[in-house]
Amino acid sequence: MKRYILLLLLAFVLAGQAEAAGPVVKETTLTVRRMICSSCATAVEKALRGTDGVQEVTIDTMNDKVRVKYDERKLTPQQLVEVVKKSGYQASWPAQ
Numbered sequence: 001m002k003r004y005i006l007l008l009l010l011a012f013v014l015a016g017q018a019e020a021a022g023p024v025v026k027e028t029t030l031t032v033r034r035m036i037c038s039s040c041a042t043a044v045e046k047a048l049r050g051t052d053g054v055q056e057v058t059i060d061t062m063n064d065k066v067r068v069k070y071d072e073r074k075l076t077p078q079q080l081v082e083v084v085k086k087s088g089y090q091a092s093w094p095a096q
């Protein structure tokens with residue numbers, strides 16, 4: 001009986017771990033140069049939002065900064081930089 005309870009406990013612990021294995025959300029800031037108007041910002045935002053693993057994008061054109069929340073199990077900051085570059089803008093990480 002004791003053993004059965006232990007097994008049950010173990011099952012609960014394992015189930016809890018499986019649930020915890022969702023997205024691992026990280027937040028980072030990229031420097032993106034030459035977003036001179038709102039359509040530049042929209043282009044960068046669209047490119048990032050269309051990328052699997054990106055959860056939230058905040059563009060700060062005044063300071064050349066783009067804040068991104070992303071799932072670190074799917075993306076790296078370097079990949080985010082590549083996405084921005086492909087949309088036609090200079091990007092760097094860590095932010096400068």
Ligand SMILES: [Cu+2]
Nearest residue numbers: 036037039040
């Ligand atoms: Cu523009």
